Amino acid sequence: MPRVRSDDYDTKSQSIMDSAAALFSKVGYPNAKMQDIAQACGATKSMLYHYFPTKDDLLSAMLTEHLEKVIASVDEAVSSAKPVQERFAVFIHTYAQKSAQSRRRHVIAMNDVKFLPKAMQAPLRQLERTVTDQVASLLRELNPGLQDHIYKPYTMMLIGMLNWTDYWYRPSGPMKSDELCDRITRLFLHGFMAEKK
Numbered sequence: 001m002p003r004v005r006s007d008d009y010d011t012k013s014q015s016i017m018d019s020a021a022a023l024f025s026k027v028g029y030p031n032a033k034m035q036d037i038a039q040a041c042g043a044t045k046s047m048l049y050h051y052f053p054t055k056d057d058l059l060s061a062m063l064t065e066h067l068e069k070v071i072a073s074v075d076e077a078v079s080s081a082k083p084v085q086e087r088f089a090v091f092i093h094t095y096a097q098k099s100a101q102s103r104r105r106h107v108i109a110m111n112d113v114k115f116l117p118k119a120m121q122a123p124l125r126q127l128e129r130t131v132t133d134q135v136a137s138l139l140r141e142l143n144p145g146l147q148d149h150i151y152k153p154y155t156m157m158l159i160g161m162l163n164w165t166d167y168w169y170r171p172s173g174p175m176k177s178d179e180l181c182d183r184i185t186r187l188f189l190h191g192f193m194a195e196k197k
Contacts, residue, residue, distance in 0.1 A: 013051045016041050017062045021104045029059060029112040059112060060120045066105040067127035070095075074134050084141045088189065091138060093181045095162050096169075103166045110163055135159060143193055154192055161188070 019041035023032050034055055038048045052058035077094040078087050098106060113124050136155040161184065171177050 013061070016043065016048065016051055017058065017065070018101055020058055021062060021101065021108060024059075024108050024112065025104045029055075029108065029115050056116055056120060059108075060116060060124065062105060063109050063113065063124050064127065066102065066109060067124065067131070069102075070106075071127065071130050071134070074131060078134060078138050084138070085189070088138060088142060089181070089185045091135070092162070092185045092188075093178075096165055096181050096184065097177050098166070106163065106166045110166075132156070132159065139192065142189075143195060146195055150195065154195075158188055 016037070020032070020037045023037060023040045027036070032055070034045055034048060037055070037058070038045045041048070052061065073094050074091060077090040080087060080090070082090070109124075109128075113121055116124070132155055135158060136151050139151050139154055139158075165180070165184075169180060175183075
């Protein structure tokens with residue numbers, strides 16, 4: 001059997017994850033079978049099992065890759081030398097402006113982690129906490145000196161608002177992506193910056 005080159009492996013595994021994400025978003029993770037995934041990506045079941053031994057392994061790999069990309073993009077957005085309000089606006093644009101494929105994975109991350117065994121959920125939950133910690137740190141910079149317990153609710157409100165845009169927002173609609181991000185930024189900042197100690 002010919003040796004699979006690592007770039008071929010990455011390309012094929014990426015293609016499988018993309019096809020699986022489209023299928024999961026259409027029929028739901030619990031209803032998708034490995035045979036369905038193989039058919040969606042034009043592969044045999046045996047080839048699919050070569051890359052991902054189980055459906056849970058596939059979901060875990062897909063969400064790990066997605067969350068690591070989110071963490072890297074958020075880190076890049078918030079770690080520049082720009083003033084903090086500009087960095088906040090960049091963060092909103094970075095988090096909200098996703099490709100259709102990334103939106104799919106984001107919704108799957110919100111809905112389907114619970115179907116994985118607890119041991120497989122743990123590292124994904126840790127990645128989610130890393131994103132939360134990044135956002136909380138940015139909010140502390142924006143409005144320092146608030147009581148410590150104030151930051152977490154605001155962090156979760158902001159992430160929740162951004163996450164839900166992946167369910168309802170359509171870039172082809174009347175409100176373009178840049179306008180949406182600007183409105184989210186202003187809406188959140190006007191409330192959060194009004195908070196006092």
